[in-house]
Amino acid sequence: MLETMDVEASFPPARDFTMARESTNSVMCRLTDPDGTTLGTQMYLPESAGPKELNQMVNKLLNNDEKLPYAFYISDQELVVHLGSYLEKNKVSVEKVLTIVYQPQAVFRIRPVTRCSSTIAGHNEAVLSVAFSPDGQQLASGSGDTTVRLWDLNTQTPLFTCKGHKNWVLSIAWSPDGKHLVSGSKAGELICWDTQTGKQLGNPLAGHKKWITGISWEPVHLSAPCRRFVSASKDGDARIWDATLRKCVICLSGHTLAITCVKWGGDGVIYTGSQDCTIKVWETSQGKLIRELKGHGHWVNSLALSTEYVLRTGAFDHTNKHFSSPEEMKKVALERYNKMRVLLLRDWFLDQMISQ
Structure with missing residues (x-):
């Protein structure tokens, strides 16, 4: 049984994610992409698992060399807490298979401008x-x-x-x-x-x-x-x-x-x-x-x-169109x-x- 997902090292090989439920503190889940394609097979996940742990698991199942960020949705509602809190708040039965949709996020970072990108020299005065x-x-x-x-x-x-x-x-x-x-x-x-x-x-x-x-x-x-x-x-x-x-x-x-x-x-x-x-x-x-x-x-x-x-x-915009006439x-x-x-x-x- 998968008891904790706090660190990536705790994950068993992907083939071992299909397990019999041995505790009432886990829930049967199915991971799908936005198109409905299932990732792996149905598996029991601990109720303590949240977005961080799910990110680790999806990257592992997809064999991503570079870890990518994902967002997770249940019934079109983004999962921002661990599964146990979601189940309790939304009165979801643990007897049903919980479908979790994973969606890749844009990989970019906003950083403050801390350096000059280039210097164009030529003028002799200010x-x-x-x-x-x-x-x-x-x-x-x-x-x-x-x-x-x-x-x-x-x-x-x-x-x-x-x-x-x-x-x-x-x-x-x-x-x-x-x-x-x-x-x-x-x-x-x-x-x-x-x-x-x-x-x-x-x-x-x-x-x-x-x-x-x-x-x-x-x-x-x-x-x-x-x-x-x-x-x-x-x-x-x-x-x-x-x-x-x-x-x-x-x-x-x-x-x-x-x-x-x-x-x-x-x-x-x-x-x-x-x-x-x-x-x-x-x-x-x-x-x-x-x-x-x-x-x-x-x-x-x-x-x-x-x-x-x-x-x-x-008349200029992002298309950089060239015009045939002033008109x-x-x-x-x-x-x-x-x-x-x-x-x-x-x-x-x-x-x-x-x-x-």
Whole structure:
């Protein structure tokens, strides 16, 4: 008779699990997988056996070289106590054969991040800004060495070193289609780069009187191909630019102090946060002020939209699909945004904003 299952060494060979019942402290059991296939033959198990002991037994019967974790179910109820407690609580007769379903569990462990997975070297001065590409395949970095670098995340190697700025690169932003990157510097100039070649597109965009504090592109579901983006500056203005025409098309003026952050929302408006303690909401066709949000007692340092992830990734998802045209990309991006919009409307908010 199997009297204890506290340690694996106490198990007899698998052929010996079929035994006559010699004590009232054991119960006849049948082990099956989720499909109903019986493991071994019916056997008497001690009422003191629980999930730990059953795990040992199943691994032994299956001849697993590497011990795997299993969960056990009786009548669709997970067994978390020893058999005796289950029988007593559920008033199960020991005269009947007890069917126990074993189910393998996922083998993974969650560990705290305690080490750096990789170090990508190349910049000669401090890295001041970083941004992932919408498809998650590349990383862009801006540095105090006045360069922008594009990196391949699969190989963790540099793709391009983009030179053109004359001062620190403070802010960078990918276009939602991943084809362009805009960088802003302490000198107040903006440069648009071709991410496929690393080449500068046209001359630097000038207009701001002080350094750039933020850049945000118009979402691809609103306009494809991606052409417009907005920049914010220490000079208190935000400017909407056309990347194709390479000129400022609208200047958003109204803040009394520096603009610290800017977001282009999925519903087509622009949000700016400022050291004047306000958040302003702008429409983007003529640059008119729609609303001014007051309440902060000090500078507004950052903004976040509830739809930010789907706006930033645009049409790209885990499938890594390639698009045949800007119109196809716009359609897919709109579908993704509308799905998110339905979820947010269900919870009574859309493009909800968090400011700090």
